[in-house]
Amino acid sequence: MQVTVADLNLDFILDERSRELAGETTRWFDLTRTHKLVERVQKYNPGGAALVKACHELRPIPTNELLLSTGGMKQNPCY
Numbered sequence: 001m002q003v004t005v006a007d008l009n010l011d012f013i014l015d016e017r018s019r020e021l022a023g024e025t026t027r028w029f030d031l032t033r034t035h036k037l038v039e040r041v042q043k044y045n046p047g048g049a050a051l052v053k054a055c056h057e058l059r060p061i062p063t064n065e066l067l068l069s070t071g072g073m074k075q076n077p078c079y
Contacts, residue, residue, distance in 0.1 A: 038057075061073065
């Protein structure tokens with residue numbers, strides 16, 4: 001593959017990481033860290049496009065942890 005400096009941007013790197021690390025469960029972390037989750041789900045996943053929101057960048061807190069919390073921990077938005 002011929003890559004020029006002009007080709008190198010965040011989307012190119014995310015595309016390359018998706019090919020190189022397919023199945024290694026790092027995708028969600030890459031997309032949330034770069035704040036590209038909503039944009040890329042809407043672009044590449046028509047089935048999930050209408051359902052994804054920015055609040056999905058946070059994972060749900062397990063119910064057991066919420067129940068054990070003495071400080072009144074609240075569930076993350078969207079869950």
